[in-house]
Amino acid sequence: MSTSYELNFGNKYNESLPTLGEVMGDVIQFFGGEKVYGVGGDFAANLIAALDTKLNVLPSSNEMHAGFSACAQAEVSGMGFCLTTYMVGSLPCVTAAGLAVTESLPVVFISGAPAESEISNQAIHHTIHPNASWKTQYDNALNAYTALGIKVERLQGDRASSQPNIAGNRFYHLVAHAYKTKQPVFIEVPRDLVFAKTQLLKLPATINDIRWGENVLCGSQLIVESIVSKLRNAKAPMLYLGDKLKHNQVLKKLIIDFAEKFSIPFATSWFAKGIFDEYHPLSLGAYNGIFTQTQGREYIETKVDYVLDVATSIFAQDTNTAFATGTHKIENFTNKTLLKGGSVLERDIIEVFELLIDLDISPFSFQPLNNTQSSVNAAKINTYKNVHEAIDFNNLAQVLNELQQEDQTPYVYLPEVGNSYFCSYGLRVRKSNIGRGWLTNPWYGAMGTALPYARTVTQQIKEQGNKDRAVVIIGDGGFHFQSNELIHFLKDQTDVTIIYMRNNVFHLGKSGDGLIYHCNHSDFDVHNLVKAYQGMSYVCQSILDFKKSFKEALNHKGIQLIEILAKPTEDRQCNELKLLNLYIKANNGNSEAKREWALLTTYHKDNE
Structure with a gap:
């Protein structure tokens, strides 16, 4: 029996038409996606069946973790893909979608949906629908993602019987929108469309061949002339x-080539930590005002006389500007050129650096700093010759830096939100083969990402055949929140070292002794848990214990967990957190804290 498409356009055209599921698989692969993270469900069953023939459709412990793993996939691969069922599956991913919006991650959240023929005046299971409602409500998930500022769409079938639907074309353009804007999209796919025919697409040869539109912003030559003038008058x-x-990647390479050609040092913002090699001789580390723990801080605040600020946030963000303490020297630096970028894929900034790289000026005389650790921390490291000193948040970063200094294998750090996160800013990060040496969600700050992120990172390391080692730093509160993700390291046969900071409380932000802060129990045996996942575990109380355990863990496969018996006391906190707590107390009117904070910041005021 002839179809209406065949009668309208002929048999050959009809036979050439793919199904929507086939097109979706092709589009995901075109944008570099070889895996999709998700949780199965009835409305997603057809999507799973269709995509599973082309891609690795991987299970996650729950929908939120699937979304977090997709966010990590976008961080290290450029695009992330998440698949869930209708409403009950897609709504738990809203937290991950909020992360993707804030961290500028191109993640495609795909949800199965009821068939178009199922839409009627009868409410369907999985919908958010009060029994007293006078109308059916099918769009709550679409509305929830829209509220986050995300582009959303439910794909549609044909509307004229002789014309195939354009659902495949719409899917392509939605994914392309995510890629070029570095923002997530949310797409609902009615289950009756997955195996229905859709219009044929001719995808570009590569992503670089997509016609995004030219950079219509002009004036690059004038901007470069201004930069050149300032460089010629600068000494540092x-x-x-x-x-x-x-x-x-194109712009990152251009920047490093420019820095190396003219011997100009570079520092990153806190949010950009891990993007560049902090062992590079031109690196000044990650800078964030008074919270900066590297020797680069002294150079920035006393030597630098001109700053070329590239691709920082359009709006100032307090976490990234020393929590608005007024101590961020670069934020208020007068002799500065800002290149924020206003074109798709930062083409306007690329154009500027393509001109800068050909400048006819002499290189500067910057001498690499001997030690990126501050003199205070360097002195403290010398005391670690007493290897029986207790290991805790206050010295963990310095000890890991010693280990990384001795080891050419890059550690990819994945700190969990909390004390572990603030402690991690003291880490010196090598250039990783996966492109990121430090990976977390610094601006959004959602607990629950470290292990889902690590899962994606370890998969990437394994697939590329690298020797990089994923190192998770996590408190016991965060660990319990996401320990069900451990099963996937076992299933994937990937390697991870987990530094488990055990103090039995949610310590960051603790404002009392209520039960809500007690996240663990003294009788909990983490070692038996790790053993169940065929992993190995160690317990450490001293620097000596930790160094031995960490080196041994690197020589073993699978899950390696190092338990550190941390103490929730101020003297065991990292310096960054001590400063932040002091600043908060000062702002709350504590007179002693106000005096101490004033003494600490006098240096900055005297040098402005």
């Missing part, structure tokens, strides 16, 4: 690099 210029660079 520097590059200050922001997190908008993290998905732009």
